[in-house]
Amino acid sequence: MSLLAIRDVTRVFGGLVALDGVSFDVHEGEIFSVIGPNGAGKSTLFNIVSGFDQPTSGSVSFAGREVAGERPHRLVRSGIARTFQNTQLFEELTVFDNVLAGTFPVTRAGVVAAALRLPRARREDRLAREEAHRLLRMVGLDGEADTLAEDLPHGLRRLLEVARALATSPRLMLLDEPAAGLDSAETRELASVLYRVRDAGATMVVVEHDMGLVMEISDSIVVLDRGCKIAEGPPMLIQKDPAVIEAYLGEEAGDDA
């Protein structure tokens, strides 16, 4: 059984059909990529799966449960974490505090427990801090723990968002253009982080324009163009697919060298 099943998902904005009857399955343990030219509907799809948007019609089921229309903070609790195409970091907080914030859904202390500094709240806090440190090491940001997010070099901001998403302890990670703006060394580092994430047991859906990275890391790929699914399959086949080449030639000819 698939972890994520997208069925006939359509999203209409006014007169614009951003997603048009899209269906596919993501299986547990996979790195699954969604690619397509600008405006294809990739981010819209992510917004729907993570609860930031709702489909006009169609269904999204996660671990066998219908989740379309559920609120984002609830979906995080059931195991769907995401990063954003435009990073949504807590700029005035430190790198460490950004990741610590990600432990929110896996901790419990409420206002009363925190106010009275109850032992269970303190224990939970200590564990959350240890976890945040561990994740910073995992993505290679442990040296920047005290840096404010706004002062972090551009290439590291996306890694921070990945670490924060990991802190929610997800079963499914949605990464929206994690390599955007990274240089080739940073992209290599990102790839190795993603492998580590997969080895830790999370399934990933990646939206990415860097075809080198996509072809290297993906087990399976779906191609969207103007809201429609035009191809699906392993990297080897997608690279040769005439419909895909056609869609990309129209958009970014010569960009693929």
Next chain:
Amino acid sequence: MSDRTRRFAQSGGAVLAAAAVLALPLVVTDRYLLKVLTFVGLNVIIVAGMAVLFGYAGQVSLGHAAFTGIGAYTCGFLTARAGWPWMTAVAAAVALSALGGLALALPSLRLRGHYLAMATLGFSVIANIVFVEAKSLTGGNDGLSGIPFASVGPVRLDTPWSNYLLVWGAAVVVVALVSGIVRGRPGRAMAALQGSEMGAMACGVDPVRVKVTAFTLSAGLAGLSGALFASAVGFVSPTSFALETSIILLAMVVLGGTRSVAGPVLAAVALTLLTYIDGLIPGLSKTTVAALQDWKGDIYGVVIVGVMLFVPAGMAGLARAWRRKSRSVTGAGEAA
């Protein structure tokens, strides 16, 4: 390591400050000064709650004086007219103010943008009309008098000293509890929300729930302050809870700064003392005092706008920036 030392020094400093505040009546013999200092403590209680609401949850309230009023009238009416025991009346006062906060926040926070600020402004005005018009409960413009002193069992707190201790004892406890909240998980959720609402939602934070919680909490603390005010002074009237008071409270928390409890508390102390400056500094000329009184509202308004424009993170933000700078300088020194 140094972080831990700093936190240790901070809690040490907080304990010392609390001890000093509670020991103050040993040296202060002037009744007027003691009364002013009691008012300072009452404002500290309100501002500690507003520090959570503004500095962490990022919400502006122009209505907290109204919640103080609800607490004051509830406690006053229940003890003076209905004969309730003091403790029960205070608990009811806190509960009613918190409930008022919840009733106001729930609908306005479901809407986006500045609806809450607008709603609190309207609430403040309406509450004041009710305080004036509901004469059978509030005594109208003449106010509610004959409110008994605080008493627990056989112990009656009927001296300025005991009232000072009551208010500041409560203030110390409130500041300690609030610090726990903002340093713990709820405070992290609020700071996240202020940083990026979408980012916070991606961390499992429910924005409406967090903001409503912060608002209810701060309304309840304002109510507590009002209840203590009523029993310490023995008299409440509508003017104490007018919009101007709400503006002064907002000025304190804005000046004090974001993501800090100490900043707003210090600002509350400073700005409350400023309000009573005529009585505290005897040499001040009559015209100066009159000018200060006339322009009070405007001065606080200018403080709010000025700070929000030029130092949006307030004194606490300046302190943070300064600490970072000094740390990065020593850090570079160590690395070299």
